[in-house]
Structures are given as C-alpha cells and as structure tokens.
Amino acid sequence: MKRDSQATRRRILDEATVEFARHGIAGARVDRIAASAGCNKAMIYAYFTSKDRLFDAVFDAAVVRNVTDVPIDAADLPEYAARLAEQYEKYPEVDRLATWDRLERGGAGARTTTITAATAHKVEAIAGVQRTGLVSDRLPAATLLELIYAIARTRFDSVAPGEGAPVPEHRRETVKEAVARLVRP
Amino acid sequence: MKRDSQATRRRILDEATVEFARHGIAGARVDRIAASAGCNKAMIYAYFTSKDRLFDAVFDAAVVRNVTDVPIDAADLPEYAARLAEQYEKYPEVDRLATWDRLERGGAGARTTTITAATAHKVEAIAGVQRTGLVSDRLPAATLLELIYAIARTRFDSVAPGEGAPVPEHRRETVKEAVARLVRP
DNA sequence: CGGGCTACCAACCAGTTGGTTGGAAGTATG
DNA sequence: CATACTTCCAACCAACTGGTTGGTAGCCCG
Numbered sequence: 001m002k003r004d005s006q007a008t009r010r011r012i013l014d015e016a017t018v019e020f021a022r023h024g025i026a027g028a029r030v031d032r033i034a035a036s037a038g039c040n041k042a043m044i045y046a047y048f049t050s051k052d053r054l055f056d057a058v059f060d061a062a063v064v065r066n067v068t069d070v071p072i073d074a075a076d077l078p079e080y081a082a083r084l085a086e087q088y089e090k091y092p093e094v095d096r097l098a099t100w101d102r103l104e105r106g107g108a109g110a111r112t113t114t115i116t117a118a119t120a121h122k123v124e125a126i127a128g129v130q131r132t133g134l135v136s137d138r139l140p141a142a143t144l145l146e147l148i149y150a151i152a153r154t155r156f157d158s159v160a161p162g163e164g165a166p167v168p169e170h171r172r173e174t175v176k177e178a179v180a181r182l183v184r185p
Numbered sequence: 186m187k188r189d190s191q192a193t194r195r196r197i198l199d200e201a202t203v204e205f206a207r208h209g210i211a212g213a214r215v216d217r218i219a220a221s222a223g224c225n226k227a228m229i230y231a232y233f234t235s236k237d238r239l240f241d242a243v244f245d246a247a248v249v250r251n252v253t254d255v256p257i258d259a260a261d262l263p264e265y266a267a268r269l270a271e272q273y274e275k276y277p278e279v280d281r282l283a284t285w286d287r288l289e290r291g292g293a294g295a296r297t298t299t300i301t302a303a304t305a306h307k308v309e310a311i312a313g314v315q316r317t318g319l320v321s322d323r324l325p326a327a328t329l330l331e332l333i334y335a336i337a338r339t340r341f342d343s344v345a346p347g348e349g350a351p352v353p354e355h356r357r358e359t360v361k362e363a364v365a366r367l368v369r370p
Numbered sequence: 371c372g373g374g375c376t377a378c379c380a381a382c383c384a385g386t387t388g389g390t391t392g393g394a395a396g397t398a399t400g
Numbered sequence: 401c402a403t404a405c406t407t408c409c410a411a412c413c414a415a416c417t418g419g420t421t422g423g424t425a426g427c428c429c430g
Contacts, residue, residue, distance in 0.1 A: 225410080228407080
C-alpha cells in the first residue's frame with residue numbers, strides 16, 4: 001500500500017484522542033486505536049513507545065491548542081471566560097482528557113512547562129488588572145483564575161439534563177454573567 | 186475464623202471505595218479489593234454480583250451520605266456552598282467517584298431517583314428564594330445550582346499547586362465570597 | 371534491475387483479570 | 401453429637417491485553 005509515515009502518525013494521534021477521551025488510559029485499548037487508525041499495533045509502539053507515551057502526545061497536542069487558541073484578555077475576563085467556554089464546547093475531549101489526567105495521573109500532564117508557564121502568565125495578567133482597580137482583589141489572582149476555569153468548564157447539563165440545558169449561546173451568556181459578578185470591583 | 190457477613194460486606198465496601206476512588210472502574214482490581222478487605226474474591230461476587238454492581242453500591246453509599254449530610258439552605262446559599270466545600274474536603278473520594286461516574290458511565294450513577302429528587306428539591310428551593318428577591322434571578326435556579334456545585338468542588342490547587350493553595354478555612358471563605366457574588370440581587 | 375532501507379504487518383508471548391467452581395470450615399439447631 | 405446451613409476459600413478458566421518478533425512489501429537509488 002502507499003506509505004506515508006506522517007499521515008499514519010497523524011491518524012494514530014487523532015484516533016487515540018477519541019479513544020483516550022472516551023475511555024481514559026486504563027480503559028483505552030491499543031488494539032482499538034490501531035483498528036480505527038487503519039494500521040498495525042506495532043506501528044503505535046514504533047512511533048510512541050508505549051500506551052502512556054501515546055497519552056502524553058495526545059494530551060500535549062490538545063492542551064497546546066487550547067492555550068494557543070484562547071489567549072487571556074485580563075482587561076475583559078468575562079469575555080475571556082466566554083471564549084474559553086466556547087472552546088470547551090468545540091473540543092469537549094480536552095476537558096475529558098484533562099479530567100482523566102487528573103484522576104489517573106494526579107494531574108501530571110498539566111504540570112508541563114508549557115502549561116505552567118502559560119498559567120503563570122495568566123495569573124500575573126489578572127494580578128496586574130487587579131492592581132488597576134478594574135477587577136476586584138477580594139480574591140487572589142490564582143484563585144480567580146481557578147474559578148474562571150471551573151465556570152467555563154461547567155456544561156450546565158447535570159442538574160436538569162435534557163431540559164433547560166443552555167444552548168451554546170445561553171451558556172456563553174451564563175458564563176459571562178457569572179464571571180462578571182466574580183470580578184466586579 | 187470468626188464469621189460475620191455484615192462485617193465482611195462493610196470491609197469490602199470500605200476498601201472498594203478507596204480502590205474505585207483512586208483508580209476508577211476500569212483501573213480498579215477486584216483482587217486488590219479482596220486483599221485489602223481481608224477476604225476472598227469469591228466473597229465479593231457473592232455479595233455484589235459483579236465489579237460494576239460493586240461500584241454502584243459504593244457510589245450510592247457515598248452520594249447518599251453527601252445528600253444527607255449537607256442539606257440545602259436556600260436562605261443562605263453562600264453558607265450552604267461553604268458547608269458543601271467542607272464536605273468535599275472531608276470526603277474527597279466523593280468528588281472523585283462522581284467524576285469517574287461521569288467519565289466512565291456518562292453520569293448514570295447521578296441519575297438515580299435519590300439524587301434527581303434531591304436535586305429537584307434544591308432547584309425549587311432556590312427558585313423560591315429568587316421569587317422573594319433575596320437572590321438574583323439573572324441566572325435560572327438550575328444554572329445557579331450547577332455553578333454552586335462547580336465552585337464548591339474547586340480545590341484551588343491546580344493553578345498554583347503547593348503554593349498559595351488555600352487551607353480549608355481560606356477555601357471556605359473563598360467559596361462563600363464567590364457564591365455571595367453570584368447570588369447578590 | 372537488484373539491493374537496501376523504510377514503513378508496515380500477522381502472529382505471538384507472558385502476564386493479567388473478571389468471574390466461577392468445588393469444595394472446607396465455622397456455627398447453629400435438633 | 402451429627403447434620404445442615406452459612407460464610408468463606410484456593411484453584412481455576414477463558415478471555416483479554418500491552419508489548420514484541422520475525423518477518424513482508426513498497427520504494428528509492430546506484
């Protein structure tokens with residue numbers, strides 16, 4: 001068959017993203033990833049060394065995209081949070097991968113240099129805006145960021161599933177309103 | 186050895202709680218549960234039928250305790266959220282079990298009659314207080330409850346791990362302040 | 371055109387694991 | 401004291417699974 005190692009690697013990563021997001025590390029099956037990627041299991045080990053390293057690659061790719069796609073705007077935290085919520089809506093697997101990482105690996109994936117640097121930058125940006133008085137300093141910058149993350153990740157589907165769950169536009173407004181209240185001076 | 190089926194069942198449930206909270210369903214090992222419960226694996230199947238049913242029993246016990254231990258007080262939502270946060274601090278396995286349930290079973294455990302009834306009651310209680318004007322109705326009652334849950338579950342340890350993470354008392358005040366802002370009319 | 375390298379694969383291995391079986395042992399009762 | 405019931409167990413089974421091996425086949429280059 002026609003060969004293209006870059007294409008094979010790409011398909012493995014894509015299908016592994018789906019499999020890990022759905023089943024986590026312990027529940028994912030390397031055989032299933034190979035089957036849906038249309039290649040042999042040995043190829044996965046050739047490119048990624050082990051199941052765990054494959055998860056690393058998947059996690060890093062997903063998280064880097066989130067950090068890149070949604071830069072912080074400390075001057076407009078409600079809007080920033082709304083864009084973050086949209087990103088989670090667009091890529092629900094990212095939150096799932098982050099949650100699997102927290103449960104199965106104690107959050108090790110989130111302690112990479114890329115993420116910790118990005119996070120430190122965000123905290124400093126929020127602290128800066130707090131010093132100008134535009135954002136309340138009743139809560140520390142790091143705490144505020146965690147709350148913004150928690151609110152942006154909320155899907156609003158578990159209390160009243162199927163009914164009253166906000167459509168994306170409502171979710172955006174909900175997140176915006178909630179964060180606006182948190183940061184109001 | 187002296188026999189006591191109630192005691193054996195209790196030990197299995199306790200050790201299964203630890204194992205499922207730590208590893209989830211796919212990652213938990215029935216052999217490990219048996220070993221730490223000090224009984225034979227066959228006993229687990231005698232009492233609980235299957236690994237999945239054992240998780241059901243563990244989940245139900247943990248969740249029922251949360252619902253029972255922390256009844257809602259719609260007249261003081263910030264304080265209610267603070268008590269909820271304390272409960273999560275006291276029993277961190279509950280949030281983990283709920284999260285595994287969401288990831289591995291699509292939240293099926295949370296859709297039991299006990300929980301949906303308790304939730305409906307809470308939503309109605311919040312809606313009632315909104316009608317009196319004491320709590321803002323900018324956000325629907327169900328949405329407000331989801332946000333309260335999200336805030337109460339936040340551990341404030343992932344943005345600045347190890348440093349600046351609030352001690353329980355600070356966490357309580359942080360949750361209270363955040364929820365007070367959300368519900369302010 | 372043939373050799374060598376790269377990309378790929380079917381079959382396999384050794385260990386694991388949820389669940390079962392054919393009992394043994396403790397205990398209660400007649 | 402013997403029987404029967406309940407609680408418990410060691411060994412086992414069949415299927416599974418992460419990872420490896422001994423290749424094959426496509427393709428490039430001299």
